[in-house]
Amino acid sequence: MPDEASGPAPARAVAVREVPFRGGGFRPRTNSYVSWAVFAGLILLWEAGSRLGLISPIALPAPSQVLGALVDLARTGMLWKNLSVSLMRLGTGWVLGSILGIAVGLAIGLFTIARAALMQLTSALFAVPKIALLPLFIVWFGIGESSKIATILFGTFFPAVIATYSGVDNVDRNLIRMGQSFGLSWGSIVRKIILPGALPAILSGLRISSAIAIVLLVAAEMIGAQYGIGAYILQAGSLFAIDQLIAGVTILAVLGLLISWVIARAERRFLDWRS
């Protein structure tokens, strides 16, 4: 029986095929070279289209013209003037809204009274588009900075509340029980177990609320502001200065990218314990 001794080698005279591989796919990856290449390619295509007259300069000016508008904006000092007031509104509103939101979210996550009193209210107010409240805030706080900041604050408050209390709710109960079994104080359990455990949810809440903050900033500045990126875009539009309009939109896009980069850095810094 020489055949039997041959072990795992395929038998002769029988059709032999390899087992087809079917385990691939469903695993998309990012590649920053490709992202940048797509970006650059689109801009080049756009520039070429404008130069060849395929894209009307009235409808969409060439990227080089937009760049020109940006350079102009920087040279006259208006870039900084508009950007600084916008950043001030965005920063103040977002930071205050997030701090208050995290505090209230924590209260809802920890105390029965706060949960009973505030959870439904939060859900109801979360759904209201906050820009609808700007006129009210103007009546209350005047046309100045306060009403714009209040709109952004209000808009970022609710996502922070909801992210925080759902984060607290999802902290592993076993870890809390462990803390109690070692006799940790209430404050230690909150600071060392609950807050770090809720941090992933809080940070993703901040990511969402930063996008909401930019939308509300622009909307508020379009309704009543002399300076600011939103006011600049509105003004450019009413003058049909499309190159300036697109320059303004570009600034917003860069701002959004920057904020999401900062949050990604924070996630890497504070959540490095996740696999």
Add this chain to the structure above:
Amino acid sequence: MRLLADRVGHRYGTTEVLRDIGIAIGGGEIVCIVGPSGCGKSTLLRMLGGLEQASEGRVLLEGEPPAGSLNPITYIFQDFALLPWRTVEGNIRLVLEDHKLGATAMRAIVDDVLERTRLKDFRAALPRQLSGGMKQRVAIARALAVRPAVMLMDEPLSALDAQTRELLMDDLVELWTRERFSACYVTHNLAEAVRLGHRVHVLSRRPGRIRETVEIDMPLAERAERAAELEAMQRHIWLVMREEARAADRELADAG
């Protein structure tokens, strides 16, 4: 110091989980509790540790805890319960930080327990970098750090594979031989119970009552070699438990 359950019973809503349990833990002995799944072993341990209140009977402490004990009744959990964002050292420090020990004393305790559990090289590792066996060693180090009078262990080896379980059992025997700690050790694994227990309480299916108590005189350190004698004891316990386990199995299936 001894920890006593005095005619403890418990119900969740209308389901009676435990009935008339009397046990005593202390004197440097390991008391094992075995019983079919769902018979209330974890519930009993939570009551012994003050994490849940019994609906009947009382859990009592007899005598003063030894001087220097930071947390007389200390748990070891099946799922380790380590904070994933803290290193091995940080997880041990967590349970010391509230005691205002001072930097040098804290450092000394951490060094000492890492030495005793042979974890020195893993001081700065995060839990996700450790195997299950190493995680449970960290949890044991953390428990030792607070100098417990009684350790409550809820299936501490059940999340580990068979080989790691053997290794950790040897570690526990060695540790006990050195420290003579008292413990209540809950398990559904009879081999663990006869290897580690000075006394084994066999619980019935829900509502859990003590069906039988088996005393094992053989010194822990000798048990690895005298496997045949242990085998006989394990067989005896299994015969007591088998009907209960079978009935409990069917009950769970009915409850869906």
